Amino acid sequence: MNFIRKIIETRSKKDEIFYGDIKKIIGFSPKNLQFYKKAFIHRSVKEVDEITGLQLNYERLEFLGDAMLSAVIASYLFKEVPSGDEGYLTQMRSKIVSREHLNELGKDLDLFRFVRSNVLKSKFGENIHGNIFEALIGAIYLDKGYGYCKKFIFKRVIIPYVDVPKLEGKITSYKSLFIEWCQKVKKDFEFEVYDDTGNDTVKHFSVKLFLDGKIISKGRATSKKKAEETAAKRAYYAFQNEISNL
Template sequence: MSIFKKIFSKSRSLEDGIFFDAIEKILGFSPKNLENYKKAFTHRSSNRLNNNGSPINYERLEFLGDAMLSAVIAAYLFTEAPNGDEGYLTKMRSKIVSREHLNELGKDLKLIQFIESKVPVQHFGENIHGNIFESLIGAIYQDKGYHYCEKFIYNRVIIPYVDISKLEGKVISYKSLVIEWCQKEKKIFHYDIFEDNAIDGQRLFGVKLSIDAKVIAKARATSKKKAEEKASQRAYFAFQEKMDKR
């Protein structure tokens, strides 16, 4: 082996050792196949390919992790909420695995530090945190199977964060809540969206929410979705007493 190869080998071995220790601390157990976890943090911008010419990135693991997370949470709720019907269980699961919550979980574990990408981290949207959290779960399943996957979800999601009584009152989408109430009460609602570049040249979206031809709430945010949600939240507080009786 050449001197260059020896140096490279030692460097790669050291790098793997650091990654192994960091991942082991997050997982709570020793990983068996480190490549699964490396893939879990590989962004498509890396343009990596396997021997067959197929892309190497976390997207397939994210799909798998999403399914495993949903299954474990569903089984937990089925046991812990024996009187809940299908609609109740579905809503509760949605609250636990909401994109907002998954993003928070990814941030808490500081998973972004492991990302391999040609795109600067600051250019990623918020959802990158939840995406790689799900891909990590997919990697666990690939590496160690269902039991370890379930154990990780219990330790990192259910035990520290899931309180069924508190979740029952949690609103995960004010827009959905407002729309549901308007439809039930036969009210006509409309979201008027416009661009507003007034602050430091930053692209912002303004939203006016009208109910029965009357403007109820206004909001601005960096995306249409966020602006609609913010306006809906303000509308909810304006009609909270009526909506809570729905």
């Protein structure tokens, strides 16, 4: 008991606050706070490990967290849906761990407040939220092992958000769905993307979606991919009956 008290007393006030915040988020006591600190270091900080000389940032933890999240979700679906074949299970897992969903999870936990960066926070895109959510999972795995990692994923992802019947009808890519429809009904389509000349601080892209030579929808976002997805989503709802009946 005295040993534990001594460890706590040697923490800085800043670390003590961070420790408390992380404990509330993950639902159990962190053992090695350094893993969690690293989960929020952006590469722009250019911090280097004193022993290895390697750059410290959340990207390796993000990679590890992505793999752990995918493994836990795959195991859950394998047990929960015994009749699902490989294609079905892969599709369902993709819906659960979609970038959009991970971004929402990161936002819900307000993880962005912990990020250390030399880049203005207004310059970051939406994906930063999902990236650090995955990095946090990687930190949990290194700190506490698979069991605690699984516990966190069930608490924050599976229990509150995973409803298999609802997920079956969820569309994860309107662009893919629209293109598939065009190919089946033999219609010509084209996404025309161009730089937006607006006065936004962050650069935007705009896109026009043509169907058989006519503009049917437009989209605007901070990346070409998002702009195309927005235009495809609007086109989907414009042709929803035709696409759904195919």
